[in-house]
Amino acid sequence: MEDQEEEEASAAMLWSIQEALERQTLQIGASACGATAVVDVLKALGVDVAPEEADRCVQTRLRRNESPLADYLLSRSEAGATHAQLIRGAQEASEGKAVGRFFHLYPRRRIRLVPWLARWIRKGAVPVATMNMQLAVPEGEEVPDAWHHQLIFGVASNAVFMTNPLDVVSEDEVHQRLCSRSVLLVRREDVLQRSVSGCSLSGLSENPSDPRWQELDVEGQVRNMVSEEELGGDQPKTAHITIPAAYSSGITLFALRDSELGQELLQTPEVPLL
DSSP states (O other), X not given: OHXXXXXXXXXXXXXXXXHHHHHOOOOOSTTOHHHHHHHHHHHHTTOOOOHHHHHHHHTOBOOOTTSOHHHHHHHHXXXXXXXXXXXXXXXXXXXXOEEEEEEEOOSOBSOOHHHHHHHHHHHTOEXXXXXXXXXSOOTTSOOOSSEEEEEEEEEETTEEEETTTTEEEEHHHHHHHHSOOSEEEEEHHHHHTTOOTTOOOHHXXXXXXXXXXXXXXXXXXXXXXXXXXXXXXXXXXXXXXXXXXXXXXXXXXXXXXXXXXHHHHHHOOOOOBO
16 A cells, blocks of 8 residues: 555656657757757746747757867867756746756765655646766667756656657666766767877866866877777777766756745755765
8 A cells, every 4th residue: 555655656747648749849959958848848837939949048059070179079068058058048038937946966865756856746847857868878779979958747656757759767767867977978989080190188188167177187088099099909999088068967847937836946955965
């Protein structure tokens, strides 16, 4: 009986799966998963906004694929959008009607994810997950090359329902991706095809606004990768380098600013650390 009650307490849906199929917005452009989520957040809150307007307000950043390696890596570290851009974008696109509040889930927090989400969804909040998709990669699948924002339209016992793409994922898998350091893996081929002899990366290590480039020794990682290539042979080669990422993993909850829920969200403390 208790198990059944627990399952019921963990279930909450903004939309049914059929409604999500009909209502969800498919990715509106390159690196624009955040703006896509904002369109659906506002839809769920009863505010209709054109995708182009949401994208303009979120200010999606693009990868600079044609740039030399140093600038390309900088663009990769911030491509797309952060949770702060989603919150500002939703507020601007809705002309101040929507408010968002981000909850950090890294470092690890004292939280049971599905019941926590269910409580907020039942109150009418619309959650967006900001996840490092390079974690909890199913065996045999290629490591994805980006983080991802996805609207959560419902939860059930050990299940999280999301849009863009429409998917149901286990609680544990989602939680792993929501509890990540702010780093990004960049594929070997993406580095080597832009690495020309004499190209300097010292500007990255000396980046005064972000000491993490130096802490992660991105310059040294690239040098090692280039050396491996030059030496050739059958030795296993490094598949990725690790660079700083602009994103933080966690959940943004959205509501209408003038509602009781909107005010409650703004006053709720962070989820306590483990």
